[in-house]
Amino acid sequence: MTATALDVEYVPSYVRDAWWTPGGAVPGTGVRDASTGELLALVSSDGLDTAAAVEHARTTGQDELGKYTFHQRALLLKDLATFLNGHREELYEVSARSGATRRDSLVDIDGGIGVLFAYGSKGRRELPNATVITDGAVETLSRDGSFLGEHLYTRRPGAAVQINAFNFPVWGMLEKLAPAFLAGVPTIAKPATPTGYLAAAVVRLIMESGILPAGSLQLISGSARDLLDHLDYRDMVSFTGSASTADTLRAHPNVAVGGVRFTAETDSLNAAILGPDAVPGTPEFEAYIKSLVTEVTVKAGQKCTSIRRALVPRALVDDVVAAAAERIRQRVVLGDPRAAEVTMGALASLEQLEAVRAAVRSLLEAGGELALGTLDAPDVVLADGRTGPAPDGAFMAPMLLTWPDADADALHTVEAFGPVASVVGYDSVADAVRLAARGGGSLVATVCTNDPAVAAEVLTGIAGHHGRVLILNREDAASSTGHGSPVPHLVHGGPGRAGGGEELGGIRAVLHYMQRTAVQGSPNMLTALTGIWHSGADRRFDAGHPFRKPLSELRVGDAVRSDLRTVTLEDIAAFAETTGDTFYAHTDSAAAEANPFFPGIVAHGYLLLSWAAGLFVDPAPGPVLANYGLENLRFITPVAAGDAIRVTLTAKKITPRETDEYGEVAWDAVITNRNDELVATYDVLTLVEK
Structure with missing residues (x-):
């Protein structure tokens, strides 16, 4: 239904960091209280410059979001969630006009805020404090290790256009906004007309908070009109709604042949x-x-x-x-x-x-x-x-x-x-x-x-x-x-009639807004690009023991190489007796020699790890606060009595915490024997003062 601009106010749009409503007596679509039929507002995007909104996202939005790391964006999401959490009651009042009970509003409003909290947490726990994500193991592409390849995720350089359904005007908008924002991609949200006034109320609160960077969120109230005409391969569209509308959008030339990335969540006979x-x-x-x-x-x-x-x-x-x-x-x-x-x-x-x-x-x-x-x-x-x-x-x-x-x-x-x-x-x-x-x-x-x-x-x-x-x-x-409650941690979407798309699913959703690129280069070059030390890259052994350095001084590639320590039968027997690990390879010479993997009695792998810690640890109090784990441990070559081991420890990855006076450091640890053969490789994880 339509009404004139003289009856009620328009639901505003928010574009180019300013509120916008149609000028003059532009006819608009009337939206009504679902329970009483009372006319609440008009909706129209006639006269809105959608091309300028897209360009603003690609320029100001991209520039401003690019100033932040994943952890910094995650903290902004947490701050935004906390802010909105304090304004739920006023949103419940608005939501009631859509026919939603308080329980319904909890699902929509609290659920949407919960997604912001979830991505605020996951971004800091599961992503690096950086702007690039590595994907999978490094591939060695040359015999001498001087040429490597790996996959990197970087943010897409365009806009994320998010078209939402009428049934969840808050959750639908925030569950798309959160991963896009965390990825560093600006959002243009387009809510459905019948309940778009609630989405606009949320955006008004968001802008009043002053938390989000300029250009990171825009809102189009009313028809999207020519919005897709201004998109190209840099951009993506996330759609929730009917299968017929999804088919129409998929058929748009910029989607069908122009490379606009498109994902849909549509009808579902669950x-x-x-x-x-x-x-x-x-x-x-x-x-x-x-x-x-x-x-x-x-x-x-x-x-x-x-x-x-x-x-x-x-x-x-x-x-x-x-x-x-x-x-x-x-x-x-x-x-x-x-x-x-x-x-x-x-x-x-x-x-x-x-x-x-x-x-x-x-x-x-x-x-x-x-x-x-x-x-x-x-x-x-x-x-x-x-x-x-x-x-x-x-x-x-x-x-x-x-x-x-x-x-x-x-x-x-x-x-x-x-x-x-x-x-x-x-x-x-x-x-x-x-x-x-x-x-x-x-x-x-x-x-x-x-x-x-x-x-x-x-x-x-x-x-x-x-x-x-x-x-x-x-x-x-x-x-x-429950059956009907998607959670941020798990994928929401489905094949066939359901649209064939995916949303949420933890960090998977963040990667939807990023481009995976295969990068090839030398270990030094890939170390510089990723901030993660790669085997074969330069090390610095002459800059002092790295355990004496706080994060402000520690650099990726700082390393220490220990002296050799000889393994004796007495050492192996003592470890077996103390730990109770009397596996025959450590205690029975004949049985050990009969095993094709062992030359005779060999040292326990965990004995070697313990000795390695003793070889690289600087014992005096210093910036290293705690060891909190090992990752990627592999035992490669057994060490027999009479052999010796040494360890080389290299600062591999440094992750400062934004809200604490310490950060995480992952150290590349390599144990070798007297002949420089690999004995074990693993990552040591420590907490280090800034």
Whole structure:
């Protein structure tokens, strides 16, 4: 619907670090309160210079974000999350206008803030305090080790255009913003019109905080219009919405042939499979019913991860419907979310309500049978606590359908994006797998069983059709985040109908916004480019013991080489007796000699590591605060009694902590024998004062 600019204010856009609204009496799309129909605002991007927004991201946004390391960006995300956390109540009030209950708002608002916290933490724990990420092991490309190759990730030089759906205006925006920002790529967010006013409220708070660098976030309220016309291979588009819109965007010339990187998360007829063992009375049956009702009612079923097809043993269809109906009767109160007792709110708009009703009619015409609910407008609890009709509200009661024909095409192709699910009987576990796969690719499936054999059969059968699988049983039912809740740590996305894209998944999502490049060069050159010492690069042995240097003085390549220490039979026997490690290779000469790997009695590998520490440690108090581990340990050549070892220790990687007076140093440790043969290689990890 449209209205004139004289009625209400426009939802603003934020471009080129300034707020923008259409000039003059530009007609706009009206957005309304989902429960009352009250006109809240107008939305229009007519007159907005999208080309300038893209250029601002590529220039100012890129320049400003490029001034920060991964750790520094991660701290900004943490600061932003903390700031928004203090403003949740005002966002809950805005969110209620979209028909969202407080629980719905927690999922959207708190969930989005939680993603910022998660990436703020992961960025500091899992990424270097640098601007480049190395990927995989170094490849030696010449016999003498003077020519190496490895893969590096660097940030993409363009803009991240993020087009979000109406159902999660906060989470959808922040879960895309966080990894892009951490990668160092500026975001242009385009929320869906019906709930874009909530996204704009979040962006207003973000800008008031002053935390984010200039150009790192822009917001387009209203139609994206010609936005994709101004993108090229430097840029990427992340889309969440309908499959039909995704297909339209994919067909844009700049995507189809121009190299714009495109990822989509779209429709999904997600399945929840009740195992044959999960009969009424079992914890699994109870967990299944709870999950089914939750997914039908939270956000009024407007979730891309909601359960659309409840696949249950054919004999249990009636039991599942009855149990779900009873739980809905006991727990679901439909109405305006501003009424305290309401537990399920309205759909986002009257247009969305009519779309869901139309989808249900199609399902009924295709053979579905109504087992719970009605297409008639329900009486609801109004904001003042009275119960009655709400003719201008987008309310729909929960609805369950059953299907005499489990193979009806509409069941597996038509999605009613609201409080609607189908309960479908299957004949065997193999049949359940087959029916789940008929969804054509889904975001998530739940397998509810306490039988590992059933879980394994279903998982191997459906994993290729799904982006995520939840195995639900009595052991994790209480702690599970649930069927419909993507978490920042795990991939969100799915093949086929679900769009074929991926979001989240921890640092994987950060890498989506970066370019992987194979780099070839000498050890010294790759050391300079990555900040990580490479074998064969120069070392500095004459600059004093590196353990005497704080981070401010320590440099990658600083090294120490110890004297030789001879290994005796008495040393080996004493270590065996002290530790209890009397493995025959250390205690039985005949048995050791019979082993093709040993020349006779050999020193314990851990004896050599202990001696190596004694050979390189500087014993006096100094900048090195603690040893907190070893990585990549390999024993290569056994050391027999009478041989000797020495260790060469090189500062390999230095990672200062932004918020502490110390940082981590990884040291390349190499133990060699008297003949300079490799005995062991590993990384020593220490904490060192700045």
